[in-house]
Amino acid sequence: MKYVSTRGQTDPVSFREAVAIGLAPDGGLFLPETLPDISPRLPGWRNLSYTELCAEFLGLFATDVPPEVLQQLIHRSYGAFTHPEIAPLRKIDDRLYVLELFHGPTLAFKDFALQFLGNLYGWECEQTGRTINVLGATSGDTGAAAIHGLLGKPKAASFILYPEGRVSPLQERQMTCTGAANVHAIAIDGSFDDAQRVLKDIFANKTFATQHRLSAVNSINIARVLAQSVYYLHAWLRLPEAERGNVEFVVPTGNFGNVFAGWLLQQMGVPVMGYKVATNRNDILHRLFTTAEYRSGEVHPSLAPSMDIQVASNFERFLYYALDENPTRVNNVMAQIKATGAYRFDLLNRSLFSSSSASDDEITSLIRRVYERYRYIVDPHTACAFKDINPQRISIVLATAHPAKFPAAIRDAIGQEPTSPVLEVLKTRPVVKHRLPAEAEAIKAFIAQRAI
Ligand SMILES: Cc1ncc(COP(=O)(O)O)c(C=O)c1O
């Protein structure tokens, strides 16, 4: 399988190359040259365990990784999860399921792809004898999961940019209390969008990126997206046969990576009826799906900080398919968005996508309502997904983080603070972070001194 750039100015590359580079040199995002039709395989995949399904699915895309290596990497990656089902699907009401994605080492859905990606990087370094420097931007969870995916890998260093004061205190501790010399947590002034912009500027300097063997760990990396598709597929296959034809996934959304991973499955022949994009008050995607206009705005801090995003990176991948896989049209639209901050998007399939946006007050009352009704505690991101659930569908809400990561918001809603031993141990460890301006030159100088 070859991978092409959404902007069409990069020669097709293999899976391993696409993963190693992350962002295409022309500034676009990699996508499989063709999407396989997986519908004939679905009956045979029904009873597979999570790791078996993962190996089958990723095997269709990672065609230059030997199958036995892929299996080992997958087993290593999900061996660190604490729930035997890895991604348990919990029925909490008639027609309502929660897909728990927080049983990995950092208690967020990011672990699914970043444990795998960390092991893939480790294997790649062993194969090539080279080191790798991983660069990421985070609004809290990607950074923690990327760092933990790479812990103990001597040939990899991580440089993670996050907005100072805009991630939860425990998310910050997950990134800054590892004690590892090859982990560099960089707190910048500004928002996650500023961090993501700086990161893209750094990758745009090809000489610098090549010289320091930089790789992108955000969901701009295609391995992230594909590894996340697996839990949608696993959940869909777990449902009773009678329910499978009427499913809507409800996805707390920021950078559009997670919901895009789910949507890809539909493009590959899995008959999913709908995707609901659930945002917090940073509602660019909600406005897009209700008005067809993509218009970026200012980022506002919220109770669901990991979704405080107004420039949704993976939207470009979605655009590529909506524009008939025509890179010239993608380039034009991206140029227009860059120049004017907006684009009128008349091609949206609004029968497949729906959306909602929850204010902070609504997040608090949703946490309370879910607890009172189901005795189930959801984190503030997952809470957004409980707004306006469609009663006509079988809804699968993606629970993207463990509530213990956001104790203050939960206490305010239901008067109790969930805890997790994984997080408790971090509270007494020293914090090591670097404060830098949100400027590519300053970050590059920092990386140049510490890259391995
Ligand atoms: C807990 C949580 N929920 C939801 C999201 C949004 O996911 P995405 O950016 O893939 O849309 C994030 C951040 O990515 C997150 O950390």
Ligand SMILES: N[C@@H](CCOP(=O)(O)O)C(=O)O
């Ligand atoms: N919400 C994310 C932001 C980065 O998203 P990614 O999926 O593109 O890596 C975070 O928690 O950091």
